[in-house]
Amino acid sequence: MKKNIKNAGVALALIGAVLVSACSNQGSGTGTDGKAGEPAEVKPKKPITLTIFTNGVTAAEFDDRFRGMLQEKFPHVTIEYIQAAKGSTIVDLVAQNKIPDIIRTDIPTLYNGYLDYKIGYDLSELIKKNKYDLNRFNKVFMDEIVTVGRTGAIYGLPVPPYFPQVLYYNKDLFDKFGVPYPKDGMTWDEVYELAKKLSRTEGSTVYRGFSANTTAMLRDNPFSHPILDPNADQLSDMEKWKTLFTNFKRFYEIPNNAIEKTAAAENTAFSKGKVAMMVNQHSVYLTIPPEVNWDIVSYPLQTGAPKLMPQRGSAYWSITNTSQHKDEAFEIITAMLSDEMQMSDSRKGLPTTLTKKEVMDELGKGHPVYSKKNMNAINLYPPVTFTPKRKADLIDIPGITQQDWMAETFVKVAGSGADMNTALRELDERLKAELAKLKSQK
Incomplete structure (x- = not known):
């Protein structure tokens, strides 16, 4: 009996020593400067440049809708924005081997502005990797790009407006x-x-x-x-x-x-x-x-x-298969399609591609003209x-x-x-x- 009590005492002493050791080590991580009690330094992400190409959306509109958010959320990413113009069409960029990372595609030009140049990229792998929820979007818009692409590939995510x-x-x-x-x-x-x-x-x-x-x-x-x-x-x-x-x-x-x-x-x-x-x-x-x-x-x-x-239907944010930064490009386009950004777009009068009623209900409410109009008419019936x-x-x-x-x-x-x-x-x-x-x- 005494032996059992003695053994129990030794075990308790050992447990106590472990707990003391654990407590003394909590919060005592060593930073890059070697000082105890400071968290390890988080290394900044490597700076990269991503090129976004659109056929019709002005740089002023892009800046108004997206640039501020992107600069704040992705300070390591420099966005180079190209609007199609003489000398900078997708034909020109492909010929110059300056293929963008992200392209704003649409259904009428999905082939002659994207797939015909063999630069199409199926987002399915990135969607799966990031567990990205496609059910956020109105099914009509997702079904259309998959159907037009003909292979079952997901060549883009729907961007407002439609x-x-x-x-x-x-x-x-x-x-x-x-x-x-x-x-x-x-x-x-x-x-x-x-x-x-x-x-x-x-x-x-x-x-x-x-x-x-x-x-x-x-x-x-x-x-x-x-x-x-x-x-x-x-x-x-x-x-x-x-x-x-x-x-x-x-x-x-x-x-x-x-x-x-x-x-x-x-x-x-x-x-x-x-x-x-x-x-x-x-x-x-x-x-x-x-x-x-x-x-x-x-x-x-x-x-x-x-x-x-x-x-x-809407346009789509698409990634090119030549991009060296596909993961970052996916982060960028999903950030531009977030609930927060679509709410901002909706308030400006751009009909959302989401099914979220709260976003639909805000349509035009932040716009000097649309805020005085019957914008509910747009969402009375599904598309x-x-x-x-x-x-x-x-x-x-x-x-x-x-x-x-x-x-x-x-x-x-x-x-x-x-x-x-x-x-x-x-x-x-x-x-x-x-x-x-x-x-x-x-």
Whole structure:
């Protein structure tokens, strides 16, 4: 018994010695200067330079949105920003072997501005390595870039803004003619009735009830209906295009509401102050003169179409496979897409690519103009799914060409009285001839 007590005493003494030793060592780390009680010096990260290339976003906008945050969060990274211009296009940079680390890509130019140069990089490995949550983003935008890339690779992460369609209206004209303002959730039939009441003349002045950015209205339609058939060399489902044309052209048959002679002129008619309503994208790049007292409501609902909002998708932050700093580049783009940055963007009026309601609800609230508008109209309906893409083995026509030809066809029908069936058949023939020409050049 005494022996057991003695052994227990020895064990307790040893435990006590260990505890004393442990306590005396806590906080006594030796720094690089060898002084006890100071933490080891954290070595600064090696300075690097990352190049970011965009086709359209000005340096001033980039600095306003991102540079301050990047300098504070990544002091070891020098950001060299290049906006596409004469002598500094992606073609020039590739030819000069000055390929950027990060590129702001988009769907229409994903190939001819990125993948065709064999500089595409699949972010999947970095996403997995960093356990990055893709569910933050609206699925529509993620699905589109994966689909367009055709290989299942994730070639970019969606950056605000995207471009939802809304119905603009001139409050002064509604007040002038004693007509109640449009409301969220209206149908095209209801908007048509308003347009009839507001299309009139006073003396020599013509007041139009309705106009539209016809290019966007047709291209980003509520059916997500493509121009070229995804699976065949022809106009996609002519009957669906007839449905769209029939709905839109009736507005231009209202007396005193003739369409402009070109799509470009029609797109800007609302800004002159004599048009009561306009269908167009919400875009921070759209300029409406301050003398036009406008507001917005949700895009009108069309019979047979899903209860969703037509939209033009976002751009994407992409990394090049030649970058020597892919990990740092991924840190940079995810920082630019953080909740905090998207909240900042949203407050400036840029619709978020996130699903986070708190961010959506702040849309435009920090902007001198948008803070006074009905920005809730933009988030009333979820964005419609992206337009189906051409099969990988089929020749394609550049999207800008397709949309211009479709807009020209509509103006011909709505403005010149051309037969709709004939005009659409002619467009079909034009598309087929262009595809044949492109095939002969392969």
